[in-house]
Amino acid sequence: xxxxxxxxxxxxxxxxxTEPYFQEYKVPLRKKWVVLDALNYIKDNxxxxxxxxxxxxxxxxxxxxxxxxDKPVLTCATFLEECLPGPIRxxxxxxxxxxxxxxxxxxxxMDKLKRVKPWLITDQVKPVPEGExxxxxxxxxxxxxxxxxxxxxxxxxxxxxxxxxxxFVGPAAIALxxxxxxxxxxxxxxxxxxxxxxxxxxxxxxxxxxxxEVCPKAVDPAGAIQRYKVSxxxxxxxSVVVPWGDT
Amino acid sequence: MANKKNNDPFxxxxxxxGGTISAFFIPIHVALIGIAIPLGWFAxxxxxxxxxxxxxxxxxxxxxxxxxxxxxxxAHRFRFTLYDGLQLKHLEQYIVVFCYGSxxxxxxxxxxFVLSI
Ligand code: SF4
Ligand code: FES
Numbered sequence: 001x002x003x004x005x006x007x008x009x010x011x012x013x014x015x016x017x018t019e020p021y022f023q024e025y026k027v028p029l030r031k032k033w034v035v036l037d038a039l040n041y042i043k044d045n046x047x048x049x050x051x052x053x054x055x056x057x058x059x060x061x062x063x064x065x066x067x068x069x070d071k072p073v074l075t076c077a078t079f080l081e082e083c084l085p086g087p088i089r090x091x092x093x094x095x096x097x098x099x100x101x102x103x104x105x106x107x108x109x110m111d112k113l114k115r116v117k118p119w120l121i122t123d124q125v126k127p128v129p130e131g132e133x134x135x136x137x138x139x140x141x142x143x144x145x146x147x148x149x150x151x152x153x154x155x156x157x158x159x160x161x162x163x164x165x166x167x168f169v170g171p172a173a174i175a176l177x178x179x180x181x182x183x184x185x186x187x188x189x190x191x192x193x194x195x196x197x198x199x200x201x202x203x204x205x206x207x208x209x210x211x212x213e214v215c216p217k218a219v220d221p222a223g224a225i226q227r228y229k230v231s232x233x234x235x236x237x238x239s240v241v242v243p244w245g246d247t
Numbered sequence: 248m249a250n251k252k253n254n255d256p257f258x259x260x261x262x263x264x265g266g267t268i269s270a271f272f273i274p275i276h277v278a279l280i281g282i283a284i285p286l287g288w289f290a291x292x293x294x295x296x297x298x299x300x301x302x303x304x305x306x307x308x309x310x311x312x313x314x315x316x317x318x319x320x321x322a323h324r325f326r327f328t329l330y331d332g333l334q335l336k337h338l339e340q341y342i343v344v345f346c347y348g349s350x351x352x353x354x355x356x357x358x359x360f361v362l363s364i
Contacts, residue, residue, distance in 0.1 A: 236256030
């Protein structure tokens with residue numbers, strides 16, 4: 001007989017439940033099965049009403065993030081065998097509002113991403129005939145790490161400050177700001193500073209560091225925030241000492 | 248929401264400087280005065296010599312920086328501990344005044360102290 005493992009999955013159907021609760025499912029314990037496979041097994045064979053997000057199954061789309069045994073992980077990259085002997089608790093990402101079962105509301109996160117202007121900003125747009133904005137491999141390496149983010153929001157579910165302070169722009173958005181700030185073709189740092197040096201910006205971070213612990217793409221958002229604090233402080237002092245200067 | 252007049256970069260600079268200086272130097276003080284000398288690894292320096300050393304202008308600057316910046320390090324950290332740990336963010340204005348105010352008072356006392364050695 002096939003061995004099984006128990007999953008305790010958080011359920012919440014707003015049209016009939018007043019509160020979330022956990023439901024148990026027994027699924028086959030197969031080698032090479034990840035938690036997402038187990039959820040798909042439940043949905044296909046046991047309970048078609050279970051709702052959750054996923055797409056790529058290969059750690060690229062960033063949509064399958066959930067709390068597994070209280071840790072934010074990509075469920076497509078977490079093997080059942082890592083969670084033995086079970087039961088495995090699966091819940092929606094912490095600190096997010098739950099829409100249904102394991103599906104969270106991402107609107108706040110999307111707004112935060114927009115706030116940091118994550119696109120190349122140039123003072124003057126070069127006319128097309130003048131060619132591309134060129135960049136050396138070394139210049140690209142400056143921001144490469146920060147461009148690896150897949151917007152999975154695990155860092156927001158790991159960050160107690162983001163949980164307590166809805167205004168805090170948060171780890172991934174700041175790493176994304178740095179992705180453009182460190183891009184040799186970009187001139188938008190000043191505009192991003194306006195958003196990030198003030199209330200709810202980088203100085204709300206108390207360097208808990210959990211964001212970098214849970215990030216599946218080694219973006220190191222905590223490092224991005226620390227670097228930003230240092231350069232932000234330098235710019236602040238410069239603006240005080242040389243108020244007529246261009247910072 | 249974006250607030251250009253925010254003073255956090257200023258407090259953070261003092262916090263960072265205080266964290267660095269206290270992390271580097273306070274263990275040396277503790278190791279020397281708290282461990283090495285009581286255990287007899289070094290002879291007890293004589294009082295007059297120590298006072299002489301402390302009166303040197305560079306020592307005064309050092310002691311002042313160590314005292315003041317460590318206090319600002321505490322103030323900034325404690326401010327966020329009260330915000331997040333005890334969830335008192337709604338008392339923000341009082342907390343800011345209490346934390347940085349204490350550090351400023353401590354700085355003044357520290358200044359008087361190093362000048363009066
Ligand atoms: S920084 Fe890492 S944890 Fe945060 S959203 Fe991006 S990939 Fe996910
Ligand atoms: S399903 Fe795409 S990252 Fe997991």
